[in-house]
Amino acid sequence: EAGVTQFPSHSVIEKGQTVTLRCDPISGHDNLYWYRRVMGKEIKFLLHFVKESKQDESGMPNNRFLAERTGGTYSTLKVQPAELEDSGVYFCASSLGRLAPDTQYFGPGTRLTVL
Amino acid sequence: QKEVEQDPGPLSVPEGAIVSLNCTYSNSAFQYFMWYRQYSRKGPELLMYTYSSGNKEDGRFTAQVDKSSKYISLFIRDSQPSDSATYLCAMSAKSNYQLIWGAGTKLIIKP
Numbered sequence: 578e579a580g581v582t583q584f585p586s587h588s589v590i591e592k593g594q595t596v597t598l599r600c601d602p603i604s605g606h607d608n609l610y611w612y613r614r615v616m617g618k619e620i621k622f623l624l625h626f627v628k629e630s631k632q633d634e635s636g637m638p639n640n641r642f643l644a645e646r647t648g649g650t651y652s653t654l655k656v657q658p659a660e661l662e663d664s665g666v667y668f669c670a671s672s673l674g675r676l677a678p679d680t681q682y683f684g685p686g687t688r689l690t691v692l
Numbered sequence: 693q694k695e696v697e698q699d700p701g702p703l704s705v706p707e708g709a710i711v712s713l714n715c716t717y718s719n720s721a722f723q724y725f726m727w728y729r730q731y732s733r734k735g736p737e738l739l740m741y742t743y744s745s746g747n748k749e750d751g752r753f754t755a756q757v758d759k760s761s762k763y764i765s766l767f768i769r770d771s772q773p774s775d776s777a778t779y780l781c782a783m784s785a786k787s788n789y790q791l792i793w794g795a796g797t798k799l800i801i802k803p
Binding site for chain 1: 694696724728733734735736737738741743780782787788789790791792793794795796
C-alpha cells in the first residue's frame with residue numbers, strides 16, 4: 578500500500594512569490610494534517626481536515642496560507658506571498674480517523690526555501 | 693515555556709548499549725503519547741504509541757509514561773547502528789487531534 582506522498586520534495590522560491598505544496602494521503606484516510614518544522618524549532622501543527630472540511634486550523638500562521646482538500650482526497654497548501662520566515666519543512670500526515678488511538682502516518686515532507 | 697521539553701542531543705552511545713530517551717511536558721490534558729523515529733530527509737515514522745500511563749514493549753523498544761511526573765521515556769535495548777536517527781516525542785489530548793512535539797533527540801550508535 579502506498580504511503581503518504583508529497584510534492585515537490587524541495588522548492589526554492591523568492592520572497593513574494595507563490596508556492597503550492599501537494600499532499601496525497603493514504604487511500605481511505607479521512608483525516609489529513611499539515612505540520613511545519615522551521616530551522617531549530619519543533620514540528621508545529623498547522624491544520625487538520627476531516628474529509629474535505631477543515632476541522633482545526635488554529636495553527637495556520639496568517640492569511641498568506643491557504644489549505645484546501647478537494648473532494649476529501651489530496652490536499653494543497655498555498656503560500657502567497659511567501660516570506661523568508663516561511664522557510665522550513667512542511668509535513669503532511671493522514672489517519673483513518675475511526676479508531677482510538679488513531680495513528681498519523683507522515684509523508685517525507687516538502688523542504689521550502691524562501692530567498 | 694514549551695509544552696514539551698526534549699533534549700536535542702546529540703546522544704552518542706556504543707553499539708549494544710541501552711539507550712534512554714526522555715521528554716517532559718506541562719499540559720496535564722495530554723492522554724496520548726507517541727515516539728516517532730526520523731531518518732535524515734525522511735518523514736517521522738511511528739515507533740510506539742501509549743495511551744495514559746504505563747509501559748508498553750515492542751521488541752527492543754519500551755515506552756514508559758508517568759503522568760504523575762509528566763515524564764515519558766523510550767528505552768532501546770541492544771542498540772544497533774541502524775537505530776541512529778532523530779527520535780521525537782509527540783503527544784495529544786485526544787485521539788484524532790493535533791500532535792504537540794518535542795524538539796527531537798539525535799541518537800548516534802557507534803559500531
